[in-house]
Amino acid sequence: MVSAVSLEGVSKTYDDFHAVRDVSFEVPAGRITGFLGPNGAGKTSTIRMILGLLPVSAGRITVLGGDDAQKARDRIGFLPEERGLYKRMTPIVAIAFFAGLKGVPEAEGRKRAKAMLEAQGLGYAMKKPIKDLSKGMAQKVQLLSALAHEPELVVLDEPFSGLDPVNQQALEAMIREIAARGATVLFSTHVMQHAERLCDKVVLMARGRKVFDGDVATARCAAPRALVLEGDLTAEQVAALPALGTVTSEPLPDGGWRHVAVLPEAGDGHDALKAAFARDLSLRRFELKEPSLHDAFIVLTGGQA
Amino acid sequence: MSRLLKIARREYLAYVRTVGFWLSIVALPLVIGISASAPLMMMKSAKPERLAIVDLTGQNLGPALAKVIVENQNRDGARALRAAALSAAGPKAQEEVRKAQESGGDAAGRAVLARYNPSAAARYKSPRAKAIVLPAPAEAQAATTPRAAGLAARREVAEKRLDSVLILSGRDEAIIMDLWSRNLGAPVLEGDLKAAVGEIMRERALTRAGVSPQTLNAADALRPTFNSLSPKAASGEKVSLRDRLPTIVGFAAGMLLWSMVLTGASILLNSVIEEKSSKILEVLLSSASVPEIMGGKILGVAGLTLTVLSIWAMGGWLALINFAPGLAGDLVAVLLGKGLVFYFGAYLVGGYLMYAALFAGIGAFCESQRDAQTLLGPIMMVMTVPVIFMGQAIRSPDAPILSALSWIPPFTPFLMPVRIAGEVPPLQVVGTTAVMILTTVAIIAFSTRAFHVGALATGKIDLKTLVGLIVRKQAA
Numbered sequence: 063m064v065s066a067v068s069l070e071g072v073s074k075t076y077d078d079f080h081a082v083r084d085v086s087f088e089v090p091a092g093r094i095t096g097f098l099g100p101n102g103a104g105k106t107s108t109i110r111m112i113l114g115l116l117p118v119s120a121g122r123i124t125v126l127g128g129d130d131a132q133k134a135r136d137r138i139g140f141l142p143e144e145r146g147l148y149k150r151m152t153p154i155v156a157i158a159f160f161a162g163l164k165g166v167p168e169a170e171g172r173k174r175a176k177a178m179l180e181a182q183g184l185g186y187a188m189k190k191p192i193k194d195l196s197k198g199m200a201q202k203v204q205l206l207s208a209l210a211h212e213p214e215l216v217v218l219d220e221p222f223s224g225l226d227p228v229n230q231q232a233l234e235a236m237i238r239e240i241a242a243r244g245a246t247v248l249f250s251t252h253v254m255q256h257a258e259r260l261c262d263k264v265v266l267m268a269r270g271r272k273v274f275d276g277d278v279a280t281a282r283c284a285a286p287r288a289l290v291l292e293g294d295l296t297a298e299q300v301a302a303l304p305a306l307g308t309v310t311s312e313p314l315p316d317g318g319w320r321h322v323a324v325l326p327e328a329g330d331g332h333d334a335l336k337a338a339f340a341r342d343l344s345l346r347r348f349e350l351k352e353p354s355l356h357d358a359f360i361v362l363t364g365g366q367a
Numbered sequence: 368m369s370r371l372l373k374i375a376r377r378e379y380l381a382y383v384r385t386v387g388f389w390l391s392i393v394a395l396p397l398v399i400g401i402s403a404s405a406p407l408m409m410m411k412s413a414k415p416e417r418l419a420i421v422d423l424t425g426q427n428l429g430p431a432l433a434k435v436i437v438e439n440q441n442r443d444g445a446r447a448l449r450a451a452a453l454s455a456a457g458p459k460a461q462e463e464v465r466k467a468q469e470s471g472g473d474a475a476g477r478a479v480l481a482r483y484n485p486s487a488a489a490r491y492k493s494p495r496a497k498a499i500v501l502p503a504p505a506e507a508q509a510a511t512t513p514r515a516a517g518l519a520a521r522r523e524v525a526e527k528r529l530d531s532v533l534i535l536s537g538r539d540e541a542i543i544m545d546l547w548s549r550n551l552g553a554p555v556l557e558g559d560l561k562a563a564v565g566e567i568m569r570e571r572a573l574t575r576a577g578v579s580p581q582t583l584n585a586a587d588a589l590r591p592t593f594n595s596l597s598p599k600a601a602s603g604e605k606v607s608l609r610d611r612l613p614t615i616v617g618f619a620a621g622m623l624l625w626s627m628v629l630t631g632a633s634i635l636l637n638s639v640i641e642e643k644s645s646k647i648l649e650v651l652l653s654s655a656s657v658p659e660i661m662g663g664k665i666l667g668v669a670g671l672t673l674t675v676l677s678i679w680a681m682g683g684w685l686a687l688i689n690f691a692p693g694l695a696g697d698l699v700a701v702l703l704g705k706g707l708v709f710y711f712g713a714y715l716v717g718g719y720l721m722y723a724a725l726f727a728g729i730g731a732f733c734e735s736q737r738d739a740q741t742l743l744g745p746i747m748m749v750m751t752v753p754v755i756f757m758g759q760a761i762r763s764p765d766a767p768i769l770s771a772l773s774w775i776p777p778f779t780p781f782l783m784p785v786r787i788a789g790e791v792p793p794l795q796v797v798g799t800t801a802v803m804i805l806t807t808v809a810i811i812a813f814s815t816r817a818f819h820v821g822a823l824a825t826g827k828i829d830l831k832t833l834v835g836l837i838v839r840k841q842a843a
C-alpha cells in the first residue's frame with residue numbers, strides 16, 4: 063500500500079525534554095488514520111514535524127513522496143489544535159484567502175467557499191463576520207478553509223475538541239467525505255470512540271513513544287474480552303467459576319453487584335456461565351464484552367498516560 | 368499573486384477598512400494644527416485688556432506710557448503684515464512691504480502684498496490690540512497716595528469694570544508700578560508695561576543729563592545692518608530662508624520618519640499579536656514560509672504607512688500652495704534640488720524595515736499587549752534617544768556627539784535626515800547608511816528566526832528565554 067506519510071525513527075527534544083522518541087509509522091494513502099494518545103503524548107509535536115513546522119531532532123519523515131513537507135504544502139490541508147480565524151473576515155473571504163495561499167485563484171476560491179458553506183448549511187452566514195458565528199460554526203469554517211484547495215493529505219489536530227455531540231457527528235461525516243473523494247486523512251484525538259468509528263488504522267502514542275500501529279481490530283485484540291455478570295452474587299462466587307481470570311466488582315445502584323471477569327485468551331465464558339446456572343447463582347444479566355480501543359490503550363500503555 | 372503579496376493585501380485591507388485608520392490620518396495633523404495655532408487662536412480670541420493708568424508721579428508719565436502702548440501695537444501690526452508677506456509671497460515681497468510701510472504706513476504695505484498675492488492680502492487681518500487704555504475712575508484719579516488709588520483700583524478690578532489698573536508713583540529714577548489685575552496667574556500686560564515704563568525712564572534720565580530729544584530719537588533709530596553670510600548659502604554669501612529650509616525640512620522629516628516608523632511597527636506588532644493570540648499564525652505557517660508571512664505583513668503595513676504619508680503630503684502640499692505658495696516653491700527646490708527626498712526615502716525604508724522586523728519578531732512571542740510591553744521596554748527607550756538629539760541637530764548638525772550617534776544603526780534613520788541637510792562628509796553618509804543596511808539585514812534574519820520560534824511557542828516568555836530559544840534554534 064502506498065504511504066502518504068512515512069516516519070522513520072523520528073525524535074523531537076526540547077532541551078532535556080524528549081517530546082517524541084524514536085517513532086516510526088506509515089499513513090496509508092487514501093485512508094483515515096487516527097493518531098491517538100492522551101494529552102502530552104507527543105501528537106502535536108509529531109504533527110508539526112510532519113508538516114515541516116518543526117525540525118526533527120532525529121529520524122526522517124517523508125510526506126507525499128518528498129522529504130520536505132514545506133514543498134508539498136499546497137497539497138496538504140491542516141487544522142491546528144487551537145483554532146483561529148480573522149474575526150472581522152467573513153467565512154467566504156476567509157476560506158478564499160486560505161485557499162489562495164495554497165494556490166487557488168481568488169474567484170475560484172470564492173466559488174468553492176460558497177459551495178462548501180452551502181453544503182454545510184452555512185450559506186446564510188457566509189457574509190457575516192466570523193466573530194458573530196458560534197464556536198461550532200467557526201470551527202466548520204476553519205475546517206473548510208483547510209479543505210477548499212482540495213488537498214491530497216488532510217491533517218487534523220484534535221478536530222473534535224470543543225464541539226458538541228451534534229457537531230462532532232457532523233465532523234465525522236465530513237471526514238468520511240474527505241476520505242471518500244480519495245484524500246488521506248490523519249487526525250489526532252484523545253477520544254478513542256471517534257477513532258473506533260472512523261479509522262482504518264490507528265497509531266497509539268504514550269509519553270512520546272508509539273505503543274501501537276495497526277488496524278482497529280488488531281488494536282482491540284491487545285485487550286482481553288470479559289464476561290460481565292450482574293445480580294445478587296458475590297465476588298467470591300464469581301471467582302470460583304471455571305475459566306475466568308481477574309474479577310473486578312462494583313455495587314449496582316438498585317442493589318446487587320456488577321462483576322467483570324477477564325477471559326483468558328480464546329475463552330468465551332461458556333463454561334463459567336454453565337457453572338453459574340448449574341450452581342443456581344442469582345444472575346439477573348450477563349454479557350460477553352468485546353474490548354474497546356480504550357481498553358486496548360490501557361493495556362498497551364500499562365495504564366500510564 | 369504570490370503568497371507574500373496575498374498576505375500583504377490582506378494586512379493592508381484589514382486596517383485600511385477600519386474607521387480607526389481614517390481617524391488616525393486626521394488625528395495627527397489635527398493635533399499638530401491645534402498645537403501650532405493655539406497661541407494665535409488664543410491671542411485672536413482674547414479681548415483687549417481694559418487698562419486704566421493712574422499717574423501719581425506728577426511727571427506726566429501716564430500719558431507718555433499710553434502713547435508708547437499704542438506705538439508698540441502699531442509696530443506689532445506692521446511686523447505681522449511683513450510675516451504674512453514672507454509666508455505668502457516670499458522674501459522679496461516682504462522687503463517690498465517693509466519699504467511701503469516705511470513710506471506709506473500699513474495701508475501701503477497691504478497694497479504691495481495684494482500685488483504679490485491678492486488672496487493673502489484679502490485674508491490678512493491685523494493682530495488685535497493687547498490693551499485699550501481707558502480713563503481711570505474718578506476716585507482713583509482724585510487719590511493722592513498709592514494706597515488710596517489702590518483701594519479704588521481694587522474695587523474696579525474686583526467688580527470687573529476694568530481688567531487692569533496701573534498705579535504709577537514715585538519720581539525720576541525711583542518709579543513704582545502697582546499693577547492691579549484680575550489675572551492672578553500671570554498679568555497679561557506685566558512684561559509690556561515694565562518694558563515701556565523702563566524705556567520712558569531711560570529717555571527721561573538721558574534728557575535730564577542733557578541729551579536732546581533729537582539725539583535721543585536718532586539714537587533710538589540706530590540699528591546695525593546685519594548680514595548673515597555663509598559660503599554654504601545658495602548665493603555664495605547671503606543666507607536666505609531657502610538656505611535654512613533644508614535643516615528645518617530635515618528636522619521635520621526626522622520627526623515624521625520617527626513617527627511613521629513607530630506607528631508602522633506598532634501596527635505590525637498588534638497585527639502579529641492578534642494572529643498569535645487567535646492561533647492564526649500556525650495556520651499561516653502551514654500555508655506559507657516565514658519570510659513570506661513576515662515579508663507580506665511588513666509590506667502590507669508599509670502600504671498603510673505610505674498611504675498615510677501620501678495623504679498627509681497631499682494635504683500639506685494643498686495647504687502650502689494655497690496659503691504659502693512662496694514657501695511651497697522653496698520646499699520643492701530643497702527636496703528635489705539637494706536630493707533630500709531620496710535620502711529621506713532611503714532612511715524611511717531602512718528605519719521601517721529595521722524596527723518593523725524587530726517588532727514582528729517580538730510580536731510572535733506575545734499573546735497580549737501586556738506580554739509585549741515587557742519585551743518592548745528597552746526598544747522604546749532606545750527609540751527616544753534620537754528624538755532628544757534631533758532638536759540639537761538643527762543648530763549644530765556637525766556636533767561630534769551627533770556624528771557619533773549617527774553611526775549607531777537604530778539612530779541612523781532619524782538623525783541622518785536632520786543632519787543630511789548640512790555639510791555631512793560623504794564618507795559619513797555612505798558609512799552610516801551601509802552600517803544601517805547591514806544591521807537591518809541582520810535584524811531581519813534574527814527576527815525571521817524569532818518569528819518562527821515564537822509563532823509556535825506557548826506560555827509567557829521573558830527576554831532571556833526568548834534569546835535562548837532563538838539562539839538554540841528550538842521551538843517551545
